[in-house]
Amino acid sequence: xxxxxxxxxxxxxxxxxRLPLLDVLRGTAILGTLMxxxxxxxxxxxxxxxxxxxxxxxGYGSVAAVAESLFxxxxxxxxxxxxxxxxxxxxxxxxxxxxxRGQPWPGRYKWRALFLFAEGTVHFVLVFAWDVLMGYAVTxxxxxxxxxxxxxxxxxxxxxxxxxxxxxxGAFTALLVGAGQEEDGGGGGVSQRVVxxxxxxxxxxxxxFRLENALALRLEPxxxxxxxxxxxxxxxxxxxxxxxxxxxxxxxxxxxxxxxGLGLGAPLTVATAxxxxxxxxxxxxxxxxxxxxxxxxxxxxxxxxxxxxxxLTTGLTSVGRTALSSYVLQNLLCMLLCYGxxxxxxxxxxxxxxxWWVMGLWAGVCAFLMIGSTxxxxxxxxxxxxSVQKWALRR
Numbered sequence: 587x588x589x590x591x592x593x594x595x596x597x598x599x600x601x602x603x604r605l606p607l608l609d610v611l612r613g614t615a616i617l618g619t620l621m622x623x624x625x626x627x628x629x630x631x632x633x634x635x636x637x638x639x640x641x642x643x644x645g646y647g648s649v650a651a652v653a654e655s656l657f658x659x660x661x662x663x664x665x666x667x668x669x670x671x672x673x674x675x676x677x678x679x680x681x682x683x684x685x686x687r688g689q690p691w692p693g694r695y696k697w698r699a700l701f702l703f704a705e706g707t708v709h710f711v712l713v714f715a716w717d718v719l720m721g722y723a724v725t726x727x728x729x730x731x732x733x734x735x736x737x738x739x740x741x742x743x744x745x746x747x748x749x750x751x752x753x754x755x756g757a758f759t760a761l762l763v764g765a766g767q768e769e770d771g772g773g774g775g776v777s778q779r780v781v782x783x784x785x786x787x788x789x790x791x792x793x794x795f796r797l798e799n800a801l802a803l804r805l806e807p808x809x810x811x812x813x814x815x816x817x818x819x820x821x822x823x824x825x826x827x828x829x830x831x832x833x834x835x836x837x838x839x840x841x842x843x844x845x846x847g848l849g850l851g852a853p854l855t856v857a858t859a860x861x862x863x864x865x866x867x868x869x870x871x872x873x874x875x876x877x878x879x880x881x882x883x884x885x886x887x888x889x890x891x892x893x894x895x896x897x898l899t900t901g902l903t904s905v906g907r908t909a910l911s912s913y914v915l916q917n918l919l920c921m922l923l924c925y926g927x928x929x930x931x932x933x934x935x936x937x938x939x940x941x942w943w944v945m946g947l948w949a950g951v952c953a954f955l956m957i958g959s960t961x962x963x964x965x966x967x968x969x970x971x972x973s974v975q976k977w978a979l980r981r
Contacts, residue, residue, distance in 0.1 A: 605830045607889050610899060612672050612906030614700060617952045618665025619718075620916050624948045625708045627920040628717065628932045628940075631776035632784040633715035634795070637802060648862055654941035659859055663874030666718065668881055673722050674729065674821025675830065681733045692730040694979070699726045701978055705910070705971070710804075714917040715796050715955060719910075721807025725814040733822065744819040751812030755867050758809075761794055762864040785933035786926045817875060829882075832890060840886035847880025901956025908959045908969030919951050 629635045680698070706719025732740050755793050783795060796803060807814065824830070829839040851873050858869030892899055905912045922928035922946075935943050962969065968976065 600714075605832075606834075606929040607830050607886055608675060608902040609670065609906035611668065611830075611882060612884055612909045613902035613904070613912075613956075614881075614906075615665045615669035615672055615754060616905050616909050616912050616916070617955065618661055619669060619913070620920070620951060621665065621947055622663070622953075623659065623716065623917065624920060624944055627917075627924040628944045628947065630927065630932070630936075631780040632932070633803065634780045634799065634956070635776040636716075636968060638780070647962065650941055652918060653945070654964055655859075657941065657945060659855065663870035664877045664881055667686075667813075667875040667878035668859045669718070670722070671821040671824070671882070673726070674818035675825045676931055677726055677729060678733070678822040678825045681730070682935055690736050691800075692727075695730055696727060698975075699723045700731065701724070701975055703779065705748040705914075705975070707913055709917070713914065713921055714807065718807070719913075720804070721811070721814060724807070725811065725818055729815060729818040729822070732819070740819055740822070744823075747812040747819075749818060751810070752872065753873050754809070754812065759865060759868050762867070762908055778936030784925050786928060792925070792927070803929040813875065815869055817878075820879075830886075836886070837890060840881070840883045843879045844883025844887060845880075845888065847876050847878070847883055849880075851876030851878075851880055898956075901960055904963050905955050906961035907963060908972065910961060910975070911969030911971040912955050914971060916951050916955055919954070920947070924945065 626633060631638060642788055680695055681691060684693060684695065688970070700723065703720055706717050706721075706723060709719060710717040732743060773959060780795075783791060787795075803823035823841075824839070827839055827844070828835045830836060854873035855877055858865040858873055861868075889899070895903070924930070924932040928934060931943070931947070959969070966973070
């Protein structure tokens with residue numbers, strides 16, 4: 587069922603103007619997600635290793651361990667939550683664009699979401715098991731229909747989704763704490779078969795492994811579906827309120843986001859980190875979204891003080907304008923650099939020089955994407971995958 591709608595009169599940017607801050611935020615979120623994912627590529631067992639060995643276990647016994655722990659603590663779940671909020675903003679922009687043109691909703695948007703799901707499926711199978719695009723596509727199909735409903739309905743769904751998510755994360759955390767208390771000690775680690783697969787196995791074997799274990803590797807978007815809905819709708823509300831404009835209203839909202847997001851999120855993040863691996867779910871899926879809200883406030887405050895865009899701002903903006911292409915490319919580059927099908931850095935370097943070479947890898951890929959996307963946009967209006975998407979949806 588589709589509806590022809592009018593654009594909300596209170597939405598900023600209903601004239602179709604671009605909000606520059608959104609591009610900077612998208613670029614930061616894309617590169618920020620790699621701050622977490624790079625450890626997956628560089629770790630033993632890669633994509634499967636995080637399930638068998640957990641995450642965030644660097645500890646604080648040395649300077650290197652402290653650096654790795656802080657690096658991961660700053661990133662884990664925060665930029666993913668930011669990206670999810672921004673995807674909700676993009677959905678609201680699509681809704682307003684359709685409304686201005688008098689087009690039915692969700693109308694053609696459902697094909698856009700289905701194409702994103704197809705892109706995510708290809709990305710999952712061929713590049714990276716922890717793909718986010720498939721989960722975003724499914725969530726977008728639901729939230730798109732909610733945009734045609736009343737604000738009261740959206741608010742109710744938003745808080746119900748958040749409440750159910752908190753209850754689920756709390757229940758799983760209680761189970762993890764209980765299981766941890768019953769264990770005598772020791773850790774399972776990553777099976778040598780999986781380590782060898784990513785260090786020396788063939789590309790078809792890695793693809794087959796992802797397909798054989800697809801249910802386990804696709805578990806994250808299922809468990810966090812309530813959070814996805816919450817953050818999508820939060821992005822819609824923030825956009826409607828004018829949080830991304832560079833006027834006084836936007837600055838005021840972002841200042842509140844900074845205060846509340848970091849004020850609540852930072853203590854919870856520290857508490858879950860001190861609590862250890864048993865509190866990983868609360869850290870990544872409960873404290874991190876609060877921090878993401880605060881990060882948006884911080885970045886907004888910094889951007890509002892920029893008088894003339896420099897290389898960093900320009901690079902982040904370019905990555906933000908080519909977000910889909912940059913997201914896939916950064917994972918493809920890390921796969922070719924870290925796995926045995928490419929340079930095999932994860933096996934060749936391993937713990938030698940860790941965490942410094944992993945951080946250097948992240949910085950190098952980020953620099954490549956910022957420079958590459960900037961040069962690309964000098965000749966083309968959109969990124970390569972964005973162009974393919976537009977071409978396919980016009981068919």
